[in-house]
Amino acid sequence: INLEYYFSRVDNYKFGAGTKLPHNVVGLFAVANSSDGDLRPGLPLQMIEVHDPVRLLLVVEQRPDIVLRTVQSEPSMYEWFINEWVHLIAVDPDSREIYRFRYGAFERYQPVSAVQQTENLAAVIENAREMETSHITDATRENLPVYTLNQ
Amino acid sequence: MSNLLPLLAGLPLLIFFISLFVPPKQERALTGIVTGGLGINLLLTLLMCFYADWQFLDQKLLVLYHTEHFEFSIRVLFDKFSAVFTMLGAIIILLVSVFSRYYMHRDPGFRRFFSMLLLFYSAYNLLIISGNFETLFIGWEILGITSFLLIAFYRDRYLPVRNALKVLSYYRLGDICLILAMWMSHHLWHRNISFSELGNTGEVSNLFSQHYAGAMFVAVMILISAAVKSAQFPFSTWLPRAMEGPTSSSAIFYGSLASHLGVFLLLRTYDYWSHEILIKAGVFVTGLFTVIVAGGTGRVQSTVKTQIAYSSIAQIGLIFIEISQGWHTLALVHTCGNAFLRTWQLLVSPSVLNYLIHDMFFHFKPGPRLRTATLTDRLRNALYILNLREWNLDRLHYRFLWTPFKAIGHRLNFLRGRTGFLLSGLCLLAGIWLLQSKIVLPEVVLRLSVLFYALSGALMVLYALAERESPVSVWIHAVASQLFITLSVMLNSEVPASQLIWYLSGSGVASVAGYFALRWLIVRESDVHLQRFHGHAYEYPRVAAVFLVCCLGVSGFPVSPTFVGIDLMFTHVDSGQIVLLLLLAVNFLFLELCLLRMYVRLFLGPHQKEYHEVAFRAS
Numbered sequence: 001i002n003l004e005y006y007f008s009r010v011d012n013y014k015f016g017a018g019t020k021l022p023h024n025v026v027g028l029f030a031v032a033n034s035s036d037g038d039l040r041p042g043l044p045l046q047m048i049e050v051h052d053p054v055r056l057l058l059v060v061e062q063r064p065d066i067v068l069r070t071v072q073s074e075p076s077m078y079e080w081f082i083n084e085w086v087h088l089i090a091v092d093p094d095s096r097e098i099y100r101f102r103y104g105a106f107e108r109y110q111p112v113s114a115v116q117q118t119e120n121l122a123a124v125i126e127n128a129r130e131m132e133t134s135h136i137t138d139a140t141r142e143n144l145p146v147y148t149l150n151q
Numbered sequence: 152m153s154n155l156l157p158l159l160a161g162l163p164l165l166i167f168f169i170s171l172f173v174p175p176k177q178e179r180a181l182t183g184i185v186t187g188g189l190g191i192n193l194l195l196t197l198l199m200c201f202y203a204d205w206q207f208l209d210q211k212l213l214v215l216y217h218t219e220h221f222e223f224s225i226r227v228l229f230d231k232f233s234a235v236f237t238m239l240g241a242i243i244i245l246l247v248s249v250f251s252r253y254y255m256h257r258d259p260g261f262r263r264f265f266s267m268l269l270l271f272y273s274a275y276n277l278l279i280i281s282g283n284f285e286t287l288f289i290g291w292e293i294l295g296i297t298s299f300l301l302i303a304f305y306r307d308r309y310l311p312v313r314n315a316l317k318v319l320s321y322y323r324l325g326d327i328c329l330i331l332a333m334w335m336s337h338h339l340w341h342r343n344i345s346f347s348e349l350g351n352t353g354e355v356s357n358l359f360s361q362h363y364a365g366a367m368f369v370a371v372m373i374l375i376s377a378a379v380k381s382a383q384f385p386f387s388t389w390l391p392r393a394m395e396g397p398t399s400s401s402a403i404f405y406g407s408l409a410s411h412l413g414v415f416l417l418l419r420t421y422d423y424w425s426h427e428i429l430i431k432a433g434v435f436v437t438g439l440f441t442v443i444v445a446g447g448t449g450r451v452q453s454t455v456k457t458q459i460a461y462s463s464i465a466q467i468g469l470i471f472i473e474i475s476q477g478w479h480t481l482a483l484v485h486t487c488g489n490a491f492l493r494t495w496q497l498l499v500s501p502s503v504l505n506y507l508i509h510d511m512f513f514h515f516k517p518g519p520r521l522r523t524a525t526l527t528d529r530l531r532n533a534l535y536i537l538n539l540r541e542w543n544l545d546r547l548h549y550r551f552l553w554t555p556f557k558a559i560g561h562r563l564n565f566l567r568g569r570t571g572f573l574l575s576g577l578c579l580l581a582g583i584w585l586l587q588s589k590i591v592l593p594e595v596v597l598r599l600s601v602l603f604y605a606l607s608g609a610l611m612v613l614y615a616l617a618e619r620e621s622p623v624s625v626w627i628h629a630v631a632s633q634l635f636i637t638l639s640v641m642l643n644s645e646v647p648a649s650q651l652i653w654y655l656s657g658s659g660v661a662s663v664a665g666y667f668a669l670r671w672l673i674v675r676e677s678d679v680h681l682q683r684f685h686g687h688a689y690e691y692p693r694v695a696a697v698f699l700v701c702c703l704g705v706s707g708f709p710v711s712p713t714f715v716g717i718d719l720m721f722t723h724v725d726s727g728q729i730v731l732l733l734l735l736a737v738n739f740l741f742l743e744l745c746l747l748r749m750y751v752r753l754f755l756g757p758h759q760k761e762y763h764e765v766a767f768r769a770s
Contacts, residue, residue: 013766019258021397022305024456025503028511034395035457037310038769049257 006053008043016042052136057087064090064099064106071101155195156227156280157212159237160290162192163273167266175262182252185265189245189272196241200234209282209347216653216715221722222343223715225289226282232418235483236279240408243494244272247403250498255397260304264397267304271297275408279415283345284333285718287416289709291329291380294412295322296708298404299747304396306688306755309768311395316751320553320744321389325379327740331732332372333718338726339365349423359427365726370424373416374433381413382464383471384440387448388545390464391457398501401456406463406493411486414467417474418482431475438471447538455500463493556741560617563610567624575631578607582638601643605734608635612738616745619681625749626669629742630662630705636720636738643731644723654720657711661704668698672753681749684756689763695754702750706743 008016017023017040023031030039060067067090072078080086081101088101089109099106118124131138166188173181208229216223248268255261271294278290299322303315337343339362349355359366377383382390390410394401404410417434424430442465449461466489473482499506524532540546565571582604585592592600611632615625637654640646671694672687673679688695704710707717717739724732757765 011764013764013770018308018766018770019305020501021254021258022311022395023398023501024394024454025501026455027453028504028507032454033305033308033770034310034314035391035454036314038767040770046257 002053004043005048005051009048009053012042012045012048016040016048017044020044020046049134052134052139055085055087057089059089059091061091061093063092068101068106155199156208156210156229158195159192159199159280160273160277162188162195163269163276167269167273170262170266170269173262175259178252178256178261181262181265182248185248185269186245186252188269189241189248192272193241193245196237199229200238209345211282211345216719218647220341221337221719223285223718224283224343225286226345227280227286228282228346229280232415232479232483233279235487236411236415237276239487239490240272240275240279243403243407243490244268246494247400247498251397251400258397264301264304264400267297267301268400268403271301271403271409275412278412282347283343284329284336285343287419288326288329288333289714291412292326292709292714294409295319295326296703298322298393298409301396301400301404302393303751303755304400307686307757308766308770309684309757310770312684312751312755314392314395316744316748318389318393319747321379321386323740323743324386325376327736328372328376328379330717330721330739331736332369332376334721334724334732335365335369335372335726337722339369346419349420352422352426355423356426367427367429370420370427370430371433373420373424374430374437377413377416378437379413380416381410381467381471383413383437383468384444385544385548387441387445387461387464388541388548391452391460394456394460398456398497402494402497406459406497407490410463410467411470411490414470414474414482414486417471418479421474421477421479425477434471434475438468438475441465441468441471444542444544447534448541451535451538455503456497459493459496459500463489556613556737557617559610560613560615563614563617566611566614566628567618567621571624572627575607575611575628578604579631579634579638582635582642586638586641597642601639602730602734604635604639604642605731605738608632608639609734609737609741611635612741612745616741616748622669622679622681622749622753623666623673625681625745626662626666629746630658630666632738632742633658633662633705636735639731640720640723643728644725646723650716650719653712654716655713657713657716658705658707661701661711661713665698665701665705668694668701672698679753681752683752683759685753686756686758688754689758690760691754695750698754699750702746703743706746707739708743 012018017031018033022033023040023044024034026032026039032039067088071081071088081088082104090099090101090106091097092099098109098111100109129142131142166184169184170181173184208227210227212225212227214222214224248265251264251268255264258264274290274293274297276290278287278294281287281290296319299315299319302318303312305311339358340348355366379386393404396404424434445461445464445468449458449465452458452461466485470482470485470489473485566575582600585600609632611628615628615632618625618628633655637651641651672691675691676685676687679685700710704713707713721735724735757768
């Protein structure tokens with residue numbers, strides 16, 4: 001389902017079903033755009049413009065070497081991580097440092113933006129800049145950085 | 152009360168113009184205006200129907216052009232047929248626009264859709280309330296173009312655009328038949344008649360007894376126009392291919408309103424042809440054949456919308472049979488029933504799976520056991536294949552109706568280059584010199600020159616239809632063909648200067664503007680030819696719109712005075728000049744088609760640049 005969503009989102013004209021408006025049901029098992037034309041694979045435009053397909057990000061609270069040994073233990077699982085289908089983050093429980101899995105090893109992650117301190121998290125969320133449309137180029141500009149909460 | 156009548160067509164037109172200025176993303180504002188306006192229109196229609204108390208309202212609104220022999224006037228007429236059809240139209244369009252408000256949400260063509268819908272509705276109302284052929288024809292033409300634009304709504308795909316042009320060619324055939332009917336009736340009655348005058352049985356029967364051939368010609372042309380519009384046999388093939396637009400527009404056009412206009416035309420002119428047994432038989436036979444062909448084809452369709460389309464056509468065939476027998480009330484009830492049923496069916500057709508999948512699972516019938524085919528099996532299979540091929544109507548049309556003209560056009564490729572321009576220019580100058588000089592030519596030479604210029608005009612249009620390389624050449628030759636036609640008519644009989652101005656002003660302005668629009672595009676895009684679709688409307692939507700209006704202006708669409716001028720030109724053709732008439736008909740038929748073919752190839756279709764998503768050709 002994820003891949004169907006993803007490919008329909010990437011190119012809705014070729015991999016997806018296009019807009020649902022001209023859809024014509026063919027024999028109770030498929031849709032085509034009208035009386036001529038090919039059957040449409042994938043999902044229609046109206047289904048996939050609600051969400052942005054984003055790769056799964058796994059955050060594991062464990063030392064990076066242990067996490068690395070674990071994911072490498074099973075080759076079919078390791079495929080997911082080494083081929084970048086899924087992102088993997090290890091947070092060291094003692095030093096609270098973030099390690100990112102990249103190119104087969106864990107490397108320290110430097111936050112891009114400066115980490116700020118705040119008393120009132122709710123105010124920060126409410127006053128953040130809202131995205132103009134739900135298209136992915138605007139959605140990624142929505143400024144809600146990830147914080148680590150130090151208790 | 153009669154003052155309200157023009158509002159029925161005028162109010163949607165006003166809202167159409169307003170809708171052009173609403174910002175495209177403001178869905179609520181646009182739908183508020185549209186729904187409000189259509190609601191007011193529904194109230195007005197109710198008022199007309201009930202307070203007018205079925206009175207016979209017949210009024211001349213304004214006279215566009217007047218000579219002693221010819222009067223182009225806008226007339227309105229309101230009787231029971233108008234009442235029924237306007238009521239039908241008002242309810243259905245309000246229904247569909249409320250539906251479309253949610254259905255078309257976030258579609259990039261949202262505003263375009265509603266504008267086209269409003270223009271269609273105002274043309275429909277103008278057609279229904281029209282009191283003479285001229286007003287009817289204005290509505291007819293505008294309806295044809297909005298139909299074309301709504302089928303090509305998804306203008307960035309290949310199939311909708313191709314099918315839109317195909318539907319337009321059938322519509323244009325119907326237009327030309329109506330023009331010919333108007334021409335002959337003008338010659339028979341020596342004035343421009345109105346529909347109420349068709350009810351003078353004495354005059355009509357007089358006409359039939361004295362000028363039988365002419366009167367029959369008018370009736371046959373009306374029948375062909377009605378058959379084309381209502382997709383009757385043998386013109387049934389365009390309707391299923393027209394389901395390319397959004398579902399709600401398909402519902403409006405091909406389920407209900409537009410496809411019943413053939414019925415309306417026949418009902419309006421019933422008094423004219425009803426006592427002539429041959430025409431009655433023609434209507435009956437058309438309806439009967441349609442029932443057989445479309446009924447059969449509908450049963451073998453694999454898609455739901457085409458199945459509804461063919462069923463609708465078959466029902467309209469039955470309505471034609473009812474009209475031929477004179478059962479008007481039954482025909483009106485049947486029309487309303489069919490219209491509402493098909494609207495509903497088409498609007499719910501995308502979710503037909505919901506309704507039928509339960510049925511399919513729980514009422515499964517296994518196929519019959521294999522056995523050698525009996526005679527009934529073989530007959531059944533033969534009928535199945537025959538209906539699947541749509542009785543070969545599409546192929547026959549292509550082979551005998553369109554391809555011969557295209558073949559002629561291909562032979563005329565020499566017109567493309569310098570020699571072509573030089574030749575045409577010389578002929579044009581020779582013609583103008585002939586007109587100016589007071590040389591008295593022998594009758595034969597004059598007749599031949601008239602035919603020569605008409606033939607050249609027709610051939611130039613056919614060349615433009617088949618041209619594949621140079622759009623500028625197409626434009627120039629299309630415009631030049633109009634000049635040749637004018638020359639031919641001027642040589643044929645005396646044409647006063649005012650009529651010339653009416654004819655040439657509109658198309659002249661449109662030609663110049665269109666030429667500059669074309670040049671504008673060619674300067675910016677490197678390869679502009681007509682071998683495939685370019686899709687430049689993606690980058691230049693405004694230029695595309697301007698160019699479309701110019702194409703329509705040159706071909707005599709009711710945006711310019713040329714529309715009246717075409718009627719005027721035809722009045723100068725004598726009723727005996729069959730060849731000249733045919734050449735003029737060919738000219739006007741293919742002129743709009745060749746210009747719109749160029750518009751479609753340059754601006755519509757899959758965009759040739761690939762920095763954004765482009766659909767597959769067969770999608």
